Amino acid sequence: MTHQDTKSSISYEEVNEDILSIITRTGTGYYVLTACLAVMSVSLFFLPWIYQIYTGQGVTGLNSQVFWGVYLVNFVFWVGVAHAGTLISAMLYITHTPWRRAISRGAETITLFSLVMVPLFVFIHMGRPWNFYWTFPYPSQRELWTSFTSPLTFDVFAIGAYTTSSIIFLYLGLIPDLGVLSRNITGWRKKLYNTISIGWCGTDEQWHIHTRTSMFFSAFIMPLVVSVHSVVSWDFALSVVPGFSKTVFAPYFVTGALLSGFAAILLILSIMREVYPIMKRYITDYHYDRITLFVMILSLVWSYFTFLDIATDLYANTSEGIEHLKFKIAAPPYLQLFAFMIFSNAIMPLTYIFKKLRPSVFGRFVVPIFIIIGMWLERYLIIPNSLSRKFLPYIWRDYMPSWVEISITAGGFLGFTTLFMIYIKIFPIISIFDVKKDIGVPMKKRS
Amino acid sequence: MAGFIDRFLARYDIYRYPGYYKKFDYWWAMVIDLDRCTGCGACVTACQAENNTPVVGEDESGKGRVLNWIRIERYIEGEYPNVKVKFIPILCQQCDKAPCEVGCPVYATYHNQDGLNVQVYNRCVGTFTCATYCPYDVRRFNWFTYNKRDLLQGKGGRSTSFEPPLDQQLNPDLSVREMGVMEKCTFCIQRIRAAKDKAKDEKREVKDGEIYPACVQTCPTKAMTFGDLNDPNSMVSKLTGLTEKTDYLREDGSKIFKIAKNPRTYRLLEDINVFPKVFYLKRVMNDDSSRHKK
Numbered sequence: 137m138t139h140q141d142t143k144s145s146i147s148y149e150e151v152n153e154d155i156l157s158i159i160t161r162t163g164t165g166y167y168v169l170t171a172c173l174a175v176m177s178v179s180l181f182f183l184p185w186i187y188q189i190y191t192g193q194g195v196t197g198l199n200s201q202v203f204w205g206v207y208l209v210n211f212v213f214w215v216g217v218a219h220a221g222t223l224i225s226a227m228l229y230i231t232h233t234p235w236r237r238a239i240s241r242g243a244e245t246i247t248l249f250s251l252v253m254v255p256l257f258v259f260i261h262m263g264r265p266w267n268f269y270w271t272f273p274y275p276s277q278r279e280l281w282t283s284f285t286s287p288l289t290f291d292v293f294a295i296g297a298y299t300t301s302s303i304i305f306l307y308l309g310l311i312p313d314l315g316v317l318s319r320n321i322t323g324w325r326k327k328l329y330n331t332i333s334i335g336w337c338g339t340d341e342q343w344h345i346h347t348r349t350s351m352f353f354s355a356f357i358m359p360l361v362v363s364v365h366s367v368v369s370w371d372f373a374l375s376v377v378p379g380f381s382k383t384v385f386a387p388y389f390v391t392g393a394l395l396s397g398f399a400a401i402l403l404i405l406s407i408m409r410e411v412y413p414i415m416k417r418y419i420t421d422y423h424y425d426r427i428t429l430f431v432m433i434l435s436l437v438w439s440y441f442t443f444l445d446i447a448t449d450l451y452a453n454t455s456e457g458i459e460h461l462k463f464k465i466a467a468p469p470y471l472q473l474f475a476f477m478i479f480s481n482a483i484m485p486l487t488y489i490f491k492k493l494r495p496s497v498f499g500r501f502v503v504p505i506f507i508i509i510g511m512w513l514e515r516y517l518i519i520p521n522s523l524s525r526k527f528l529p530y531i532w533r534d535y536m537p538s539w540v541e542i543s544i545t546a547g548g549f550l551g552f553t554t555l556f557m558i559y560i561k562i563f564p565i566i567s568i569f570d571v572k573k574d575i576g577v578p579m580k581k582r583s
Numbered sequence: 584m585a586g587f588i589d590r591f592l593a594r595y596d597i598y599r600y601p602g603y604y605k606k607f608d609y610w611w612a613m614v615i616d617l618d619r620c621t622g623c624g625a626c627v628t629a630c631q632a633e634n635n636t637p638v639v640g641e642d643e644s645g646k647g648r649v650l651n652w653i654r655i656e657r658y659i660e661g662e663y664p665n666v667k668v669k670f671i672p673i674l675c676q677q678c679d680k681a682p683c684e685v686g687c688p689v690y691a692t693y694h695n696q697d698g699l700n701v702q703v704y705n706r707c708v709g710t711f712t713c714a715t716y717c718p719y720d721v722r723r724f725n726w727f728t729y730n731k732r733d734l735l736q737g738k739g740g741r742s743t744s745f746e747p748p749l750d751q752q753l754n755p756d757l758s759v760r761e762m763g764v765m766e767k768c769t770f771c772i773q774r775i776r777a778a779k780d781k782a783k784d785e786k787r788e789v790k791d792g793e794i795y796p797a798c799v800q801t802c803p804t805k806a807m808t809f810g811d812l813n814d815p816n817s818m819v820s821k822l823t824g825l826t827e828k829t830d831y832l833r834e835d836g837s838k839i840f841k842i843a844k845n846p847r848t849y850r851l852l853e854d855i856n857v858f859p860k861v862f863y864l865k866r867v868m869n870d871d872s873s874r875h876k877k
């Protein structure tokens with residue numbers, strides 16, 4: 137099926153009805169499931185966290201050698217997942233890529249809720265999270281400021297800028313849709329839409345401003361695609377730890393982030409398509425064809441960087457680098473994990489080379505799940521594992537996450553799902569005005 | 584403009600490289616003679632008593648969370664009967680270009696005017712960055728509030744770290760840290776402070792040998808020496824051979840990092856260029872392994 141077929145199969149009038157049906161038609165099962173997920177995420181996420189704040193960081197599996205564990209892994213993972221949204225909304229907007237339109241809103245939403253998880257995991261990993269505001273450069277009478285040499289301070293700015301601009305971008309795209317929603321939906325939501333659509337009525341001038349602002353923000357966000365995860369990678373790369381201190385980290389992390397982000401988009405949209413078959417009309421085989429191709433290319437680049445990461449260690453041939461490599465990829469517990477990571481991130485996406493596999497169940501569900509697990513593992517293999525083998529062998533120690541860390545990690549994933557499920561009942565997951573633009577406004581035929 | 588940039592760069596260069604701290608009165612350093620070290624562990628105990636570091640209990644020790652600011656690393660080489668055991672006491676190396684200071688986002692760890700790498704407990708938010716960046720793994724974290732936590736965890740009775748009457752032996756010169764705070768060796772900064780105050784009152788410089796950290800004081804074989812590297816006549820300067828400042832940094836700014844005239848002097852992990860201020864004197868073995876390699 138080509139792109140042209142998609143366009144012609146939907147008529148202009150149907151779009152509103154189709155997309156609004158996702159918001160308006162909610163079964164009892166949906167409420168029950170969302171409530172269950174909400175309860176589970178709160179109990180798995182916040183209760184252990186409260187316990188940890190009350191007792192101390194000692195409830196984790198960290199020790200005097202491995203200070204960064206699963207929390208930091210989750211932090212980097214969620215920053216990574218947040219990446220694809222920006223890429224799709226900004227870079228593909230500027231290049232006028234046609235397959236962007238139907239999936240951009242979904243991608244931006246994934247970005248938003250990943251960015252909810254990011255600061256949470258930063259606060260969770262801190263020893264005294266009640267003092268988190270000390271990391272912000274606020275005017276203080278004690279004349280104490282933040283250290284601008286610290287990569288963590290870079291993080292505060294990079295992620296702060298990214299979160300702010302992502303929210304603005306998402307909201308900007310929502311405004312024309314809110315007009316449609318407020319006309320068609322009654323109840324408490326109508327009031328909400330009326331309030332936050334800030335007087336949108338679709339005049340020419342408003343459209344003009346909207347298009348120009350979108351263009352401006354796309355250009356504004358574009359550097360952030362590269363900068364945010366580069367800065368996150370500098371948390372590690374600016375140290376002297378053998379497994380961290382690599383110049384390849386910034387592009388390596390960015391590529392990995394996009395890979396995991398695209399996998400998340402693939403998986404979530406595929407699940408939504410199964411739940412709401414109406415979405416199959418908008419997100420078609422054509423879209424899968426494009427996204428999976430992109431994933432495959434990213435995976436190839438990622439493989440190259442992984443090779444570089446190992447090759448630099450081998451080439452440098454320092455004793456600490458070799459010890460770290462031995463631990464990471466040559467000894468049993470992590471050898472298997474490493475092999476699994478390579479299998480899921482480098483080999484599984486290669487199956488997309490077959491055109492038939494791209495929109496198949498295998499391509500839509502199995503491969504993205506493998507990539508997501510593989511990318512999480514990649515961060516795990518980098519962060520705690522590098523710290524397990526630093527310089528002095530006397531104090532080498534392994535790390536195993538405790539139940540608190542595992543529970544909070546699971547709670548993070550569930551919390552993300554819950555927020556997403558609530559969101560799609562309030563805001564359209566497919567951009568109505570973008571799709572309409574794709575179809576084209578029906579004109580009176582001239583005789 | 585160009586002049587300004589040049590001046591800035593020149594200044595920056597001064598700030599960046601060791602030798603900058605020489606403009607201050609003191610430049611504290613420690614020399615550990617491994618030939619004399621017997622690995623008895625007295626320094627570890629003395630440090631614990633001086634600095635109010637808590638005892639963490641059996642479970643926590645097993646998890647590798649022992650809160651000692653100095654540790655004796657023990658390396659066993661060879662196979663029986665040719666077994667060699669080597670000891671090396673490792674404490675915070677007070678690096679001149681410390682990686683931990685770069686990492687801290689809130690200046691909880693910074694370089695003070697004596698060239699020491701100090702830790703401000705009250706400012707620490709516990710991001711673990713300093714400990715992660717530390718190549719020597721000498722930073723220790725308060726995983727719990729140990730003076731309130733039951734260390735036995737229900738295995739017969741209850742015991743906290745500073746249970747009465749043990750709280751009577753706490754050092755009043757420094758605090759007991761709460762959970763979520765990083766801590767490390769300070770070269771017993773409370774003693775340095777006291778000696779400097781006394782010297783100031785008497786309007787003189789601190790004399791060599793006037794200050795000794797707890798580990799130096801307690802070492803039965805006098806393997807450890809503490810002193811001021813700025814003073815060419817101090818014991819540490821003599822032991823390391825660092826009597827001439829030009830060995831460290833030439834006046835014209837070209838850097839020479841060959842530090843010692845004493846062939847036994849070395850610093851730990853010198854190749855990562857963090858410029859530690861703990862100097863080790865190599866242990867001389869009665870075999871070929873200690874022969875000076877040319």
